[in-house]
Amino acid sequence: MIEAVRDAMDVAMGRDENVVVFGEDVGYFGGVFRCTQGLQEKYGSDRCFDSPINEGGIIGAAIGMAVYGMRPCVEIQFADYMYPGYDQLTQEAARIRYRSNGDFTVPMTVRMPTGGGIFGGQTHSQSPEALFAHVCGLKTVIPSNPVDAKGLLIASIEDEDPVIFMEPKRLYNGPFDGHHDRPVTPWKNHELGDVPEGYYKTPLGNAAVRREGREVTILTYGTMVHVALAATAETGVDAEVIDLRTILPLDFEAIEKSVRKTGRCVIVNEATKTCGFAAELMSIVMEGCFYHLEAPVTRVTGWDTPYPHSQEWEYFPGPARVGEALRNAMEAA
Amino acid sequence: MRMAYTACKSASKGVACRYPARPGSPRDKKEKGMSTTAANSPATEINADGPTSAEEPVEGSNEGHGGGSRRLSLFVPEPEFRPGDTPDFSDVPIPKAGSVRRPPIDVDAGDIHDLAYSIIRVLNRDGEAVGPWADLLTDGELVEGLRDMLRVRAFDARMLMAQRQGKTSFYVQALGEEAIACAFRRALKPGDMNFPTYRQQGLLLSTDYPMVDMMNQIYSNAADPLRGRQLPIMYSSKKHGFFTISGNLATQFMQAVGWAMASAIKGDDKIAAGWIGDGSTAENDFHSALVFASTYRAPVVLNIVNNQWAISTFQGIARGKAATFAARGLGFGIPSLRVDGNDYLAVYAVSKWAIDRARANHGPTLIEFVTYRAGAHSTSDDPSGYRPKAESEKWPLGDPIERVKAHLIKKGAWSEERHVQANAEVESAVLQVQKQAERHGTLHAGDKPSAREMFEDVYAETPAHLIRQRQEAGL
Numbered sequence: 001m002i003e004a005v006r007d008a009m010d011v012a013m014g015r016d017e018n019v020v021v022f023g024e025d026v027g028y029f030g031g032v033f034r035c036t037q038g039l040q041e042k043y044g045s046d047r048c049f050d051s052p053i054n055e056g057g058i059i060g061a062a063i064g065m066a067v068y069g070m071r072p073c074v075e076i077q078f079a080d081y082m083y084p085g086y087d088q089l090t091q092e093a094a095r096i097r098y099r100s101n102g103d104f105t106v107p108m109t110v111r112m113p114t115g116g117g118i119f120g121g122q123t124h125s126q127s128p129e130a131l132f133a134h135v136c137g138l139k140t141v142i143p144s145n146p147v148d149a150k151g152l153l154i155a156s157i158e159d160e161d162p163v164i165f166m167e168p169k170r171l172y173n174g175p176f177d178g179h180h181d182r183p184v185t186p187w188k189n190h191e192l193g194d195v196p197e198g199y200y201k202t203p204l205g206n207a208a209v210r211r212e213g214r215e216v217t218i219l220t221y222g223t224m225v226h227v228a229l230a231a232t233a234e235t236g237v238d239a240e241v242i243d244l245r246t247i248l249p250l251d252f253e254a255i256e257k258s259v260r261k262t263g264r265c266v267i268v269n270e271a272t273k274t275c276g277f278a279a280e281l282m283s284i285v286m287e288g289c290f291y292h293l294e295a296p297v298t299r300v301t302g303w304d305t306p307y308p309h310s311q312e313w314e315y316f317p318g319p320a321r322v323g324e325a326l327r328n329a330m331e332a333a
Numbered sequence: 334m335r336m337a338y339t340a341c342k343s344a345s346k347g348v349a350c351r352y353p354a355r356p357g358s359p360r361d362k363k364e365k366g367m368s369t370t371a372a373n374s375p376a377t378e379i380n381a382d383g384p385t386s387a388e389e390p391v392e393g394s395n396e397g398h399g400g401g402s403r404r405l406s407l408f409v410p411e412p413e414f415r416p417g418d419t420p421d422f423s424d425v426p427i428p429k430a431g432s433v434r435r436p437p438i439d440v441d442a443g444d445i446h447d448l449a450y451s452i453i454r455v456l457n458r459d460g461e462a463v464g465p466w467a468d469l470l471t472d473g474e475l476v477e478g479l480r481d482m483l484r485v486r487a488f489d490a491r492m493l494m495a496q497r498q499g500k501t502s503f504y505v506q507a508l509g510e511e512a513i514a515c516a517f518r519r520a521l522k523p524g525d526m527n528f529p530t531y532r533q534q535g536l537l538l539s540t541d542y543p544m545v546d547m548m549n550q551i552y553s554n555a556a557d558p559l560r561g562r563q564l565p566i567m568y569s570s571k572k573h574g575f576f577t578i579s580g581n582l583a584t585q586f587m588q589a590v591g592w593a594m595a596s597a598i599k600g601d602d603k604i605a606a607g608w609i610g611d612g613s614t615a616e617n618d619f620h621s622a623l624v625f626a627s628t629y630r631a632p633v634v635l636n637i638v639n640n641q642w643a644i645s646t647f648q649g650i651a652r653g654k655a656a657t658f659a660a661r662g663l664g665f666g667i668p669s670l671r672v673d674g675n676d677y678l679a680v681y682a683v684s685k686w687a688i689d690r691a692r693a694n695h696g697p698t699l700i701e702f703v704t705y706r707a708g709a710h711s712t713s714d715d716p717s718g719y720r721p722k723a724e725s726e727k728w729p730l731g732d733p734i735e736r737v738k739a740h741l742i743k744k745g746a747w748s749e750e751r752h753v754q755a756n757a758e759v760e761s762a763v764l765q766v767q768k769q770a771e772r773h774g775t776l777h778a779g780d781k782p783s784a785r786e787m788f789e790d791v792y793a794e795t796p797a798h799l800i801r802q803r804q805e806a807g808l
Contacts, residue, residue, distance in 0.1 A: 020595075020598060046597075046598050047598070051625075052624045052625065052628055054620075054621050054624055054625070056587065056617055056618060056621050057587055057590075057618075057621035057622070057624060057625050060584060060587030060588050060590070060591055060618060060621060060622075060625075061587065061588075061590060061591030061594060061625055062591060063588045063591060064528075064587070064588040064589060064590060064591020064592035064593070064594070064595065064605070065591045065592065065594060065595040065598075067526075067576065067588065067591075067592055068526075068591075068592045068595035068596060068599075069595070070595045070598070070599070084617065087581070087584065087618075088584055088587070088588075088618075091579065091581045091584065092579060092581065092584050092588070096577055097790050097791070097792070097793070098562060098790045098791055099559065099562060099563045099567065099569070099577050099579075100559065100563075100569035100571075100577035101558060101559045101560050101562070101569070101790060102790050103569045103570065103571050103577065104569065104571055104576065104577050105793070136791050137791055137792065139792070159793075160792075160793035161792050161793055205796065205797075248796070248798075249796035249797060249798070250796075250797070250798065252797050252798070252801075253797075
């Protein structure tokens with residue numbers, strides 16, 4: 001998926017000279033996850049460059065550039081590092097169009113690796129997507145595979161509004177189904193690892209059905225898509241797995257259509273539970289599908305603790321916990 | 334140099350001294366000067382005998398050598414004068430007009446460190462323009478500048494009254510600081526971009542931006558260009574080089590640097606100007622802006638308007654009684670200059686210097702405009718609760734309008750009669766525009782933007798959830 005992300009930026013930079021890429025270590029070195037490798041060499045050091053370690057500055061500079069008329073695509077090295085830039089994102093980037101009546105706009109993309117699974121501990125494993133989805137004026141995208149990552153990132157860069165692009169870092173090197181004790185499978189063996197060349201866009205706001213099913217709907221995104229698929233296979237429950245792809249804008253139609261069909265719903269995300277995006281999804285299902293439900297809607301999430309280090313796999317909502325939730329959903333009523 | 338406030342009787346009990354110094358006290362002698370430190374100034378005009386240099390031992394001092402027996406105490410800076418005190422700035426060091434040198438625009442920051450501690454001034458007490466920063470503006474331009482400042486003052490007075498009459502919720506005036514935005518604006522070129530705070534209405538009022546649109550915005554009426562969504566006085570006009578005001582503090586300072594970086598990346602010839610107050614230099618964004626501006630040598634002018642007060646908090650809380658605000662730029666290698674912000678000619682000259690420097694690709698400049706907030710912070714503030722009423726009158730840099738007026742009269746290019754007439758014309762014009770604006774309504778009377786407008790421009794295209802909410806609201 002690293003190559004897909006890099007390819008997206010390459011394509012976007014090649015098509016539009018207003019696209020610039022910067023962030024900590026992204027220039028000469030090409031980023032700590034190598035997502036920007038080669039871009040400085042290809043496009044020059046004024047289109048792809050290293051920034052000071054100052055997330056508020058990175059996002060503030062990107063806002064200024066976007067206001068000028070460019071399309072910055074900046075990297076926050078880990079989602080956990082975004083907090084110093086949160087003021088610039090929430091009170092500035094998100095509201096400049098609104099408060100200026102469209103006089104100024106911020107077509108900017110902020111990329112950041114998200115989620116755990118790499119023994120990153122509490123400062124390299126967080127999933128703060130709810131903190132972005134809560135902010136009106138931002139869009140939040142979380143791909144689950146390389147084909148989507150490229151199409152969604154190009155769409156994000158070309159979007160007229162600020163987009164938070166969260167890259168599940170455990171998926172960088174292959175689809176991860178939560179079985180941490182098994183060998184890593186690379187993307188090359190996966191149908192969604194075969195990234196088309198050149199330009200294409202995956203529209204923001206369209207969910208994808210990763211597995212059709214009749215018995216229960218799983219609403220999920222990012223790494224958890226693969227965990228949900230594994231749990232479905234292992235339990236034999238005929239679940240419909242919906243990959244939301246963007247949590248804002250959200251594909252209400254896909255959610256409601258599926259839950260009304262199955263009558264059961266399990267929501268899976270890696271982030272902490274309280275006020276997480278799973279809570280929002282539950283509300284949406286209750287508001288839109290209550291009279292179609294045959295079982296309580298449940299959620300499987302990370303625990304409400306800081307992301308621990310050595311207890312990573314007790315924290316991570318893996319296929320066993322998702323499978324249990326599926327069985328409970330089927331046994332209720 | 335020792336910090337004076339550490340010493341007080343209560344220090345021996347481990348309690349910091351929190352009461353203000355009274356005139357004549359030892360503390361008072363050492364702390365005079367608000368933010369007008371002029372350590373390296375070549376000459377002083379008002380100061381009689383310079384800052385007190387003797388370090389007088391004070392009873393209860395905890396600065397004894399080798400003492401391990403005393404307890405620590407926290408230093409909390411206090412302003413010179415509080416309500417009830419008689420403000421006296423007679424020993425504030427103010428460099429003589431014309432005494433500060435004018436370096437070439439490609440100067441290295443390291444060669445002009447003294448300019449961060451002095452105050453560049455052009456108009457002397459006799460109303461003459463003197464020294465190397467003088468003679469950049471014609472009499473005609475100065476008359477225009479004077480009219481710009483009169484317009485700001487008249488506009489502020491009308492809108493302040495309108496707020497008191499309940500026609501809007503909030504207003505912020507620039508009383509006493511009019512020269513800064515008006516003169517800076519004159520030094521810019523079309524296409525340059527300001528990232529202002531809420532006290533730079535002079536940037537718009539000294540251009541052809543329609544005054545009626547400013548009032549419509551203040552009233553949130555049917556003709557409000559921002560459709561009622563934004564707090565009064567938070568104007569926005571890309572066409573007039575005025576970035577949408579946030580109301581958040583300091584964020585725009587960093588954004589100005591980003592805008593300037595973009596201009597440089599694109600090989601453009603436009604420059605940016607960031608604006609910040611003395612209090613909000615304490616924000617992280619101030620540091621971010623200086624880091625990015627110095628790293629990438631961005632074509633940006635970074636303006637600190639030091640008006641001494643951040644609501645009720647004096648500038649020493651942001652500055653820590655150390656150095657000057659301008660001196661913050663020196664560690665970044667950014668040329669940093671202090672200017673008399675109540676001297677239109679000095680403001681223009683230094684602004685022009687920094688703007689020319691940025692446009693010539695020599696990089697950023699940090700300017701500290703030393704001024705005084707003569708009015709309240711906003712209509713939600715009452716300064717009588719924290720500073721003496723007479724402090725503004727005693728402020729040693731005078732009134733910016735009166736100073737230009739005196740200068741023009743001295744040159745024979747203006748007169749008391751013309752001034753009275755000009756002011757009457759400006760006030761009449763503002764009143765006419767106010768009537769025009771009020772035909773479109775005020776905050777609680779007449780027409781206003783539709784409630785549906787509330788849902789517009791959150792995104793370029795309204796997403797499904799907002800359409801649902803708009804329908805739920807019946808709009």
